[in-house]
Amino acid sequence: MPELVPPTVDARESFLVAMDEYVADGRGGFDDFSNIGNDLRAYASTWSTPAGFARFVGYLRAQRLEETPRPVGFVPTTVLWWLDGPEYLGRLNIRHRLAPGLAGERNGHIGYDVRPGARRKGHATAMLAACKPIAAALGLSQVLVTCDFDNEASRRTIERNGGVPTRRLDEKLRFWVPV
Template identity: 65%
Template sequence: MPALISPTVDVHASYLRAMAEHVAEGRGRPGDGSNVGQYIRQFGRVWAEPAEFRRFVDGLLAQAAADTVRPATYVPTTTLWWVDGDEYLGRLGIRHRLAPGRMGERNGHIGYDVRPSARRKGHATAMLAASLPIAAALGLPKVLLTCDDTNEASRRTIERNGGVRHDRMDEKLRYWILTSPS
């Protein structure tokens, strides 16, 4: 049964296969501002080596700490991986607060990706649902989620998890979700 876990080297081989799927669909090219795209550009050439993959995982884990050095527009973020046994299925990041300025308003508190071969199986919906109590434990009574107005699958995922549409900002639809039942 799939579960959210902290990033781990235990799924190294599966993670590499998932990233190869993302690359095959065009992720990681210049202009791909997604987390997966950035990871591919920054680490894709080296993370096949176990020591480099460990460094990558350790870096993700460190991003949850408030005192970790990061760019000014980044905030502490808890990264979780959606796995089934040793099979990596996707990732989810919970930003502990909104990033400053317009970036935070466009990106929201939670972002997620499901590997291409695992899509359309309910993983994004289940992953987001599993993350809400974690966000609550981080002190977030409600979270902002955004998706492109053309991303029907992400819109449905957010709405299935109680997302209430707040507004639209450029091409982004913005939703609020309560992290614990009222």
Template identity: 70%
Template sequence: MPVLIPPTADVHASYLRAMDEHIAEGRGEPGDGSNVGQYIRQFGPVWSARPEFERFVGSLRAQELEDTPRPATYVPTTSLWWVDGDEYLGRLGIRHRLAPGGMGERNGHIGYDVRPSARRKGHATAMLAAALPFAAALGLPQVLITCDDTNDASRRTIERNGGVLHDKLDEKLRYWILTSPS
């Protein structure tokens, strides 16, 4: 049964296969601003070497800390990986607060990706549900989650987890979800 865990080098081989799937669908190209796209561009050339992958994992885990250096528009973020044994299925990031400069209003508190071969199997919905207690433990009573208005799968994932539509900002639908039952 899949679980959310902190990033770990234990899923190295499976993670690389998942990134190959993402690359095959065009992720990592210069215009791809997603987390996965950024990881591919920054670490993809080196992470096949185990020490470099361990460095990548360490960099993700360091982003949880308030004093870790980061660009001004980034905030502390807890990264979690959705894994089944040693099989990497997806990733999720919980921003500890909304990013400044309007980015937070567009990106929200939680972002997630499921590897292409694991999609349409309920993983995104289960992963988001499993993340809500982590968000509550970070002191977030509710989280803002956004998706493109054309992304029906993500919209359904958010709504299945209790997301209440707040509004539409440009092409983004913005939802609020309570992190613990009321």
């Protein structure tokens, strides 16, 4: 049964296959501002080696620490992978607080992504449900989760997890989800 776990080198082979799926799906270009897109551009050239992948995993795990250097406007973030044994199925990020300004309002506390080959199997809904106790342990009583207005699957995922709609912001639908 899948579970949310900190990134691990044990999932390397499956992770690399998943990243190939994302690239085949058109992800990773300069117009892809998602975490997956950023990671593909920044780390794909090095994560093919065990040492490079270990550095990438260390980078992801360090994002939860307040003292980790990060770009202006970025906040501490717990990165979790949705794994079924060593099989990488997706990723979920919990921002410990909203980023300052419009970025926080657009991105919210939680972002998630399911690899193309594992979509439409309930993984996003299960990941969001599984992260609620983790978010609560971080001191969050509710989390802002957003999706593009035309992303029907993500909207249903958020609503299945108790998301209450709030005002729309440009192309983003915004929901408060109790944890």
